[in-house]
Amino acid sequence: MQIERVKESTLGSIDFEKLDFGKIFTDHMLICDFDGESWGEFHIEPLKPIAMHPASSVLHYGQAIFEGLKAYKNDENQINIFRLQSNIIRFNESALRMQMPSIDPEKSLLAIKEFVGLEKDFIPTKDQGSLYLRPFMISTDHTLKALSSKTFRFMVIACPVGFYYDKPLNIFLEQTHRRAARGGVGFAKAAxxxxxSFYPTELARDKGYDQILWTDITNGCTLEELGSANFFYVKEDVVHTPExxxxxxxxxxxxxxxxxxxxxxxxxIEGSTSAADFKKDLAEGNIECMFATGTAAAITYVNSITIGSDAFEVDSNHYQPILDLKEDLDSVKFLKNKEFEHWNVVVD
Ligand SMILES: Cc1ncc(COP(=O)(O)O)c(C=O)c1O
Incomplete structure (x- = not known):
């Protein structure tokens, strides 16, 4: 792959003990362009602003998708990109729904691996955090016609990050605004x-909540997911999550x-939980634990939820089976688990 390296690295200026999420970047970016017929070659350039025509389709019609995944470094300095293959599959599912070209799974995996290898010194230690990878694709035709673009750009940028949440969450069950509708694009990571989601999220944040738990009105108000994480709860020792x-x-x-x-x-159980049933279970003390899962959030406990005007507290961060599960997840990410090692892409 063609690589143009930076003349001077920013590595020395980074305080790895204070990593503000998504604000500190590695030195380079991975790029590949689609010319309307086929993809060009992956190449790496120094990270810099990208010039765009003001009529670039993405600026007007939002034909843009992204992914989020992480590379981890263990105590033996081994580097692992966790579940990269799955992120590529999901990226291509998003691309299909958004009328964008799919990327070649094998070529993109190798290119991302090489990119992470180049930026390996930016990967925080296990105690400091991880390297967040942000693959994304934008439409690049210069036209104001409200039609799909023919040309696209795929890129990957990367940020050393600390831990997204440092305390259990206080969430609000959103029953007025909807994140996504059936038949829509909610399953895609569409920009x-x-x-x-930002407007309702800010309304909730103004009231002191960390996150919204979205609901689905078409099914009489069932639980869906959080702003950037999936939702789980444990009832009578059974783990539940929305299907x-x-x-x-x-x-x-x-x-x-x-x-x-x-x-x-x-x-x-992957199923459907109505807000009314969930509220009843919370009121009766049947919920032992609530938590959010995501690349950024990992497993983050939810200790408080407000439904309507009623707030419920759950001592989620003391429920041992999920504390153990958190360790299991880390054991795979940090290459200490054989059973699930097929999830890992180890960078030499
Ligand atoms: C809306 C939404 N739900 C759930 C998730 C969790 O997905 P993942 O575990 O693949 O990061 C994310 C993560 O980015 C998200 O944006």
Whole structure:
């Protein structure tokens, strides 16, 4: 792959003990362009602003998708990109729904691996955090015609990051605004899904909540997912999570947690939970634990939820089976688990 290296690295200026999420970047970016017929070659350039025509289709019609995944470094300095293959599959599912070209799974995996290898000195230690990778694709035609672009750019940028949440979450069950509708693009990591979620999220944050738990009105108000994480709860020692359908993002951490939980012998139900039933269970003290899963959030406990005007507290961060599950997830990420090592892409 063609690599143009930076003349001077920013590595020395980074305080790895204070990593503000998504604000500090590695030196380079990975790029590949689609000319309307086929993809060009992957190449790496120094990270810099990209010039755009003001009529670039992405600026007007939001034809843009992205992914989020992480590379980890263990105490032996081994580097692992966790579940990269799954992120590429999901990226291509998003691309299909957004009328964008798919990327070649093998070529993109190798290119991302090489990119991470180049930026390996930016990967924080296990105690400091991880390297967040942000693959994304934008439409690049210069036209104001409200039609799909023909040309696209794929890129990967990377940020050394600390831990996203440092305390259990206080969430609000959103029953007025909707994140996604059935038949829509909620399952895709489409940029516009996030833009549409910011207003209700800010309303909730103004009231002191960390996150919104979205609901699905078409099914009489059932639980869906959080702003950037999937939702789980434990009732009478059974792990529950909303079932996947086209208005929910098919979280890769969600899938990892389900598989690890089953491997531990925990019962897991992927189903539909109505807000009314959930509220009743909370009121009766039947919920032992609530948590959020995501690449950024990993497993983050939810200790408080407000439904309507009623707030419920759950001592989630003391429920031992999920504390153990968190360790299991880390054991895979840090290359200490054989059973699930097929999830890992080790960078030499
Ligand atoms: C809306 C939404 N749901 C769930 C997730 C969790 O997905 P994953 O575990 O693949 O990071 C994310 C993560 O980015 C998200 O944006």
């Amino acid at each position: 516009g899904n996030y833009a549409a 996947i359908h086209d208005s929910i993002l098919k979280g890769i951490t969600r899938d990892s947690v389900i598989q690890l939980a089953k491997a531990k012998g925990l019962d897991v």
